[in-house]
Structures are given as structure tokens and as C-alpha cells.
Amino acid sequence: MTHRLRRAGAFAAVATLVLAAPALGPAAAAPFAAVAVLAAFVIEDGPVFELFARPGDHEDRRLNGLAGFTLAAAALGILTVDYPQAPPLPGTVFAAAVLTLAYGNLGREFVRDVTTDEFAVVAGFVTVGTVAGTLGQAFVAAAASEFAVAALPKYTFLAAVGSLIAALLRSILFGRDDPLVMVSVGFILWLFAALTGTVPARLVAVGLGLAVALGWVSYALDAASVPGMLTGVLLAAVSVVLGGYGWFAVLISFFSVGALATKYRYEEKEARGVAEENDGARGTGNVLGNASVALFTVVGYAVAVHLLDPGIPLADVAPTLLAFAFAGSVAAAMADTLSSEFGGLYDDPRLVTTFERVEPGTDGAVTWQGELAGLVGSALVGGIAALSMPLGDPILALAVVTGGGVIGMTVDSLLGATVEGSRLTNQTVNFLATLAGALAGSALAIPLA
Template structure:
């Protein structure tokens, strides 16, 4: 255990070389490139080797872990030297330091406990502090520090810590290069959105948003409606939504997280006995949360990008409808499954023939009614608090509150939710299990709800159809955003 802690400390010391980036300028990648060469080709034994070596390194007589870490940092460092639109050195620092110091914090706590919640919390908190202080230190060294930028530093640091903890614990537990590069590109995208003027960050918005989302995430874990990975994912999605969209968007998303999580726990023992209960005692993991909310994440990032790239066009509003439609679909599908599974005589959606409870694609009228009610709740919140209604003001986080529920807007969101719920049932009855897994089905269902929300918004006249030139600009923006977010949606 002491060796693991010493090794983590040594990696953190190497990562601290990023603080010299302002002084090195275009040569910011050089220290990490030198470390990569030493680790891969020069150091084969001795105290330096023992300090950085992982178990598999002794067999290869090569510091593979250190070489990969340094190469990833080198790649990000090279991007800071691009002649046009370079990666900010603050982003470079946040990506490198969040991973290295997060691991150090985790290993420090692992000396006294192996509890997953404790070690993950230690990783996230340490990564957040290191990324925040690292950005400030780099900005000061570059003589570019501005107190107005502190909320942005906090936002990027929190995002880096959450994404690094999530990727490392769920997808790539030992693949530091993938984690570091993924975090770096995501922060680069978010930083570009802020600089482009699409997002206005204030200390109160970031501080309250972080406190509320982290608090609700902890509550979801304590109530066992989410696992540790599910909690991390929910906090990440919620925090991103409240910062990039606003309080109204957060209200829509949290309605799904809260009600959907409690619905999974409702009469759980009875559903478990019938074979229709959510796995892991009803605690939703990262895959389930992303399957239901990944499309909403893309929509809110796209909304922020559209406000920067094509302001004054219908595109931001269309993406708001996509967000509302995807969340309505997730809510409708979740409630129809959780409540419908409690009733007898389910029927297969494709043939309407009676089937056993728990059969993929089986529906009951009670479940369908619960799904419609869930979509309606999302629709009312979205119509009141999101930028969907023409008379929206500016009361909630810059996105406004409608003076009354616009019937056409709410109807569009409800129908979008029903479309997503129906697509989920159809996919469950036809391809789920043999061709697609549950997470993929959930993603396609919420995507269909998002598409339906956009089409219905145009159909009811809530927004006009954007011109081909505007659509081309949006496609170009998505071409940048989607690859950056791909590791989270994998």
C-alpha cells in the first residue's frame, strides 16, 4: 500500500511540470516528452524504476504506465502550441493535474479504507482542488489571471474531476492516457463555449449549481437509488445542465432523476418477486443513467454551442425541444416500466398477445398511463421554465419562466415522450437482447423522443424551420462536440 501511495505521489510530481507551461510557451510538451522517452527506452531498473513501476512493468523492463501518462500529457501540450485556436494552458493544466492528484487522493484514503464511496470521493475532491489551483497558478504565471474567470476555472475543474473519476472507475481503470486525453478535449470544448460568449458563468450559478447537484447526488446514493458510478454520472449531467442551460433545464432533468429513482424503489420487493425489478437493488449505475440522459447531455451542449455559433436563429430553441423531448421519453419509459410491471396480463406491444411479466416489449394499460403522466409532468416543467415559450422572461438562470403553460408547447413535449416510450417498447419486443442491449435501447428511445420533440415543435409552429446554411453550421458544431463526448456515451 505504501508503494502505491509513493508511486501516486511520484506521478503527481511529474504532472506538476505542467505548471511550467506558461514559461515554456510552445515547448510546453517538452518535459513530458523527455519523461516518456526515459520511461520507454532508458530506465530499465534501479530506484527510479521501482518508484514508478506497476506490476506488469517488471516483466517488460519498461515503465509502460509512466510512458503512457507522459505521452498523453505530451499530446495535450502539443495542442497548446497550435498556430490557430490552441488549447488553453489552463485546460492543459486541469486535465493533467486532475488525473494525477485524483489518484494520489484516492491512494491516500485507501490506506485506511477500501470503501468505494470514500475512495471515489477522495479522488474527486483532490482532483477538483488540484485542477482549480492549477488553472489559477498557470494563469498567474502567464500574467493573465482575471478574477472574473474564477467561476470558469471552478466549472472546468469540477467537470474534469467528475469525468476523470467516472471514466477511471467505470471504463478505463488503468488506462490513464485515454482518461487524460478525453478530459482534455472535453474541457477544451467547454472552454471554447464559454469564451465564444454562448455561456455566462457567475460565481453564484457555479457555486449553487455545484452544491445542489453534489448534495442531490449524495442523497441518491444514501437512498440507494444510484450506485457510486450512477451518482457520479448524475452529478456530472446535472451540473453541466445547470451551467450550460440554466436552472429551468436542471429542473426538468432533476424531475426525471428524482421521480425515476424513487419509482424504481416503489414496491421493490414485489417487483423483484415478479422478475421485473431494476438490478442492483434498484440502484441505477452509470450505464443506465447515460442511456437515459446521454442524449439530453448532447442537446444541452449543442444548445450552448448554437447560442455561440448561430445566435438569433431557431436552432437553440429546437435543441431545447430536443432536450425536453428526450427527458420526457426517459421519464415516460421509466414510469411505464416501473409501474406497469406491478400489474398482471401484460401484452406484447407488437402483437398485443398476453406474455409473461418482465418480457421485453410487454406493456400494460396502467404502465402506459403512468408513462403519459410522467411525460406530462416533464412537459409542464419544460414549458414553464425552459426557453420554449415565446413569452419566456429571464427569471430562471437566464432562461426565463413562462407566464402560463403554453398548451401547444406542452403537447409537443408530451407527444415526444410518448413516441420515445413507444419506440423503447417496440425495440424491446424486436431486437433487445439479441441485437441491442438495454442501454442502447434506452439511448435510441430518448433519441427518438428528442427528434420527435424537434419535429413537433416545427409542426405546432412553436419555432420556424432553420435555413440550410444554419443547419450546416449546426452539423459542423456537432462534428466537434460528439467525438469529444463519445467516451462518456460509449
Template sequence: MTSTVRRAGGFAAVGTLAFVVPAATGVRSLDLATVAAVAPFVAVAAVAVTAVDQGSSWFDLFARPGDYEDGKLYGLAAFALAAAGLALLAVRFGLPVPVFVGVVLLVAYGNLGQRLAYTVRTDEFVATAGFVVVGFVAAVAGQVFGTRIQTAVGASGADPLAVPTVLFLGASGAFVAALLRSVLFERDDPLVMLTVGLLLWLFFELDPSVTAQRVVVALAVTVLLGYLSYALDTASLPGMLTGVLLSFLTIVLGGFGWFAMLITFFGLGGLSTKFRYDEKLERGIAEENEGARGSGNVLANSIVALFAVVAAAASPSHIAVDPVLFFYAFAGAVAAAMTDTFSSEFGGLYDNPRLITTLERVEPGTDGGVTWQGVAAGLVGAGLIAGIAALLQHVSPLGGGVILLCGLVGMTVDSLLGATVEGSVVGNQGVNMLATLAAAITGTGLVVAVGLV
């Protein structure tokens, strides 16, 4: 057994202390329950930085590379304190205790699964798959047994979580944690734990009306598509994880019609990047990493759409807004991302682009440069999104026109920002996000103006 596997096993053992928290909720005194829940993790942190000396077997078991430089188990202490912070939120401030247990076990045992996968095959994709699978199982088990422990000790409010909710939270947490770990360092696991805990708390409060069948189908579809995108090199590992997370949430919280629009952008957008790639490389307009899109690129084009999906799930129960508005915000943002991608990937192959602000001729690849071929390709992209919305979401011709116009607005804003502020004020990813935001705002404004809501 390698040292990294042993260390992961040690952290998993510490994570198992999370089961103390649901047992502590049976204590009638809130103050005593808080102490009982938090104390084990605080004790581990205290021992890690004061009582374990470098060179001892316990130090060698838990020490991360940076700990040897400091001579203290700061990694273990930070991990334990992050769990203590979430335990405090669970006992005193309403974070569901089973969700707390699931999050701690997800990170702790997911890391063990990743390290074990490394011993089988030294491949990042396989290792990440090990984290997701083991983390998901641990999160589900933590929620189930956390609820049972609360019930056994007679804790108030220990209502069993519905199976779809358990699966949804477990899968969402596993994908988010894997994504964060792919762009951060192992020592950042405390940050991962806190972030996932707060996010799953939000998802729990949304109380989405989902079925176990939809969650399982969403898992199968998104994992398969994620693997294909990675295998075909249309996305890096973080980019693939970002796409998988966004797709999963879109299916579960939005529906298959919403997902069809999103996956059309991911699929055709990725393939358009690969189209005549060598020629784009010669012209200096090709995406880096052989066209494989990273997490920043995927998020920049999709974060507005993701917000719209979550907001739609929260309306009208938590947000007093018609969910139709958020649908058009989502469709408009996706149409803008599709339009911008098609216009740049296809339009960049043609000579004599003109700067959108002055119409002077510029070199291919110049920010803000447009060609009529690129505009035409962009409109085709927006038309595809509008057509899918009409076919699967029964959007009226007027609604389809709104989505098409959103795509045009997003493409125009992207070019205007590219010609004026890109590079000096914001980067390319910031421009992409602002363009999709402009399209989403346009969509919501137009549906109100024309009376679609």
C-alpha cells in the first residue's frame, strides 16, 4: 500500500467522525449538542498541531508534502476544522445533518477512491472517476445512515430524505467536488468541503420536484457524454467535469428540453472548434490545447444559463418570478454562446474581416473583427437553439424569434466588447460571460414586452 493511499485512509477515518454529529442531535440541550458535535473535530485539529511530532508514525501517516516543511500536520488540522465548521452549521444554523455527514464522507472517502484508482492506472481520468464513484456512494451512505442515527436517538426533525433527493445531492456534490479538486490542490480539501456543503444546503432548500428515474437517467447521460467529450479531446478534464455538472443540473432542475439546447451547444460548439483546426492554427485563431475547452471557457459560456436553471427551480416557491422568464434567460444565453462560437470558429476561416466599431479591415483573429460568413454561421447556431426550443419546449414562433434575436444580441455584444475593452479591461472569458448575460437580459425583457408571460 502506497503512502498516499495510507494517508487517504487516515483522512477517511477522521471523516467518519461525522457520524458523531447526528448522534449528538439527540442531546436535549442545544449547547451540549453543539459541543458534542464539534469537539471530536476540534480535538483532532488540536492534536495534529500540538501533540504529533515530525518523525513519528502518526505524522508520517497523515503528513502531506507541505507538512514536512512546516513540521506540523496543518493539512489534517485544516480538514478537521472545516468539518467542525460545517458541524456547527448543522447543529445551530439549519444545515441538514444528513447532508453534513454526506459531504464530509464524500470528500474523505472520495479522496481514498481516487488514490486507490491511481494504483490501478496512473491516468487522471480514471483517478477522477474513482473519486466521483466512491464519493457518490459515500455521500449517499452518509445521508441514509445519518438520518437513521438521528431517528434512533430521537432527534427532533429527523425526517427521512426522499430517495431522489439523496441521489441528487450525492451526485451534485461528487461532481462539484471533483471539479474543484481538478483545478485546486489536495491541500485545498477543506475549501472543497466547505464549498460543497454550502452548495448542497442551497440545493436541499430548493426542494426540487425530481424523480429517482430522472436523476439516474441524468447520471447515465451526462457521464457518457462527459467521457465522449474527453475521449474526443473536445474538452480538458476540468472542462469535461464542468460540462458534466452543468448538464446534470440542467436535466434534473430544468428538464430534457433544456438539456437538449445545452448539449447542442457543447457538442456542436466543441466540434466547430475542431473544424479545420490546422488551418486555424496557421492563421493564429485556433483555441489552445488542440481545441480542448477548459473549465474557464465552459463556465464563461454557461454560468448565466446555470443561474437561470437554478433560479427556475426556485421559482415561484422561493422567488416570486414566473419561471418562464428564466427559461427564456436560459435559452437566450445558450443561443448567444452558440452564436458567438459558430461566428468565430467559422467566420475566422475567411479573409478581410472588418472591425465592428469602424468597419475598417483588420487581420483575421482580431478581437471585434467580423465577417458576413461568421454572422451567417452565428445565426444558424441561434436558429438551432430556437428550433430545439420550439420542438421540445413547444415555444411559439414568436418565442423562437425572441431566442433568435437573443443570439444576435449576444454575438453583437461579444464583438463590440472585443473591439473596445477585451484585453485591457476584461479577458476573453469575461467577454463571453457578459455577452451571454446581455442575451439573457434581452430574452427576459422581450418576453415581458411582447406578452409571453
């Protein structure tokens, strides 16, 4: 057993103190605060120090990693107190945030003892973190006399989302940033807990199954890096549970068709200098640039459905407009991807702002073949959305979503010709283009809402 595995097991044991929160009530943070004091000021050497020590702790003769981890847990514990000014952090969310990270790290190190395959290591983190987070929430609920079997799917969903977020953040941050990861997971799960009531077990099972299948296929086909795969899985899972199967169908159409378009005649595009980097494997920045607006809109849809007071102006039409915004953003991402991937294969592209001929791969350059491919891609998303999402009349919905996608694609080209590279990155341009598609889709849908 490696030192990293023993240390991860020790951190997981400390994290298990969160299960005492229901019994401690307002003092839920006390055990973690006590451990933080011991780690920072008392334990300077000996077997306990060696067990918990991370690189750099020996030089300071202080268990900085353990102190930071337990201080973050204590901070979340303080939020579980029921103050008059604000609603408390649910004890189940407190348990999920602490346990998914700690036991996820343990699962990662356990797998790493066997293989260095990056996908397997991440799968170990997410699997063990999800199981621990689910069981921890159930235990805390039972200890507080609030457990119900019908809540298990919700606990599983929250634990899976927490594990995916933690794994994603751990893949782009350092080990010493675990306190930031824990607090971030806690606040995000707090929001999701408020947005989800009783979740059908079948919806969670199918949603997580489809999301995991999407992640495995995208990684196996080199369509996404591990962080990109985690991002895609997270987006897919959230879309299914907060929106529904139709929302997932729209999202998966972009991921699958976009990945195939990227791989299509890749060597030829690489020779022309217009191919996606990293052999076409999309990373977190690329996935978020194209799909973060979709994530915000599906969360907004859940807020509108579950949290908005019906007496608020536009509360009755907000869900429909947000659904059109979701579809419009995905249509824009699809249109932009297909126009770039297919248009880059043809000669004589023209700059969208002046129509002068430019070299292939020039930002803001378009070809009629690429524009046609983008239109078809936008219409494909529009058709799927019209048939599977709550958008009203299918024909009108198809036209609105397609129009939103084309507008987003055009905005992408205009930004590429004017500010991309000098002022904005490609990921930022993608985000603004999908935002334009979302705004256009919802604006065009106002007469239909």
C-alpha cells in the first residue's frame, strides 16, 4: 500500500466525522475545527504527522493539507446552523460535499495502485465518491429522522453531480486546492438540492447511465480529453434530471454529430491547417465554451419551474422561453461546429465582414458549403428540439430554433473576423455565439410563449 493511498484513507476517515452532524446540531463544525487546530498547531511530527503529511508539510512542520481540508468542512458545517436571516445548508448536502471529495480521492488512489490509465483513475474517483456521498446523505437523513426511500434517487443524483464536479476541479487544480473544491461542491449541490424535489429513480438511473455512456464513448474515440469528458458527462446528467430526456437528446445531438464532424477527413484538415488541436479531442474549455450557456439555461428552467412565485410577471412563460434559449444555444454550437469543420475543407473562403478572399483557417472566414452545413446542423437540432422538448407547435419551434442557431453561427463569424485572437479567445467567442443563439431563440419565441 502506497503512502498516497494510506493518506487518502486517513483523510476519508476524518471526513466521516460529518456523519455526527445530526447529533451535534449547531456544533456540527466542532469536530472539524478541533482537527484543524491539532493539524495547524499541535501535531508537528510522529506517526500521525507522517500519515497525513502532504508534500511541503515537512518543511513547515505543519499539516497544512489536513488543516485546510478540515477548515473547509468546518465552514460548511457552520452554514448548517439555522440562522433567522438565511436558510441553512441541508445536512445531507454537507455530508455529500465532504464525503464525495474525500472518498473520491480514496477511490482514485486505490485505482492508481493498480493502473495509471487516466480514465480508470477518474472512474474510480467518481464511482467511490458517488457511493460514499449517497450513503452519507441517507445516514444523515436517517439520523435526523428525515429519511425516505423515495429520496434515494435524489441523493444519488446529488452525489454523482458532486463527484463529477470534484473530479473535474481536481483535474485542473492542485491537490492542495481540495478546500476550494469542497466549498465549491457544497454550494453547487445546495442549489441543485433546492431545484430537485422527488426525482424518479428511473430518470436518475437512465440519466446517469446515458451520461456515463456518452463519456466513455467520447473518451474511447478520442473525441474529448478526460476533463472534457467529465464536463460533457456533467452537462448531460444535469440536462436529463433537471430538464428531461428531450433536453438530453438535443445536447447529445451536438456532442455526437460535432465529434463525428471533427474527425471527418481529419488528416486533410490538419494538412490545410484548419483541424482542431489535440487530434480533435476537445477539452474542458472547448466543451464549456460551446455548452455552458445550455447548462445555465437548463438550471434557469429548473429555477423557473420549482422556485418562481407564480405571481411574478412572466413566471408562466419563463420556462418556455428558457427551453427555447437552451435549444437555440445548442443549435448555434452545432451550426458553428459544422460550418467550421466542413467549410474548412473547401478553397476560396471569404471574410464575412468584407467578402474578400482569405486563406483557409482565417478567423471569420466562411464558405458557402460551410454555411450550408451550419444551416443543416441548426435545423437538425431544431427538429429534435421541436419533437422532444416542450416548445409548442413543432413547425414554428423548428423555425425559431433553426433561426437562433443561424444567428449564433453568424455572430461567431463576425467576432472571429473582428476581435478573436487580438481580444478574445476561441472559447470566449464560442460562448458569446451560443449566448447569441440562446437570446435569439428566446426572443423569436416570445410571440409563441
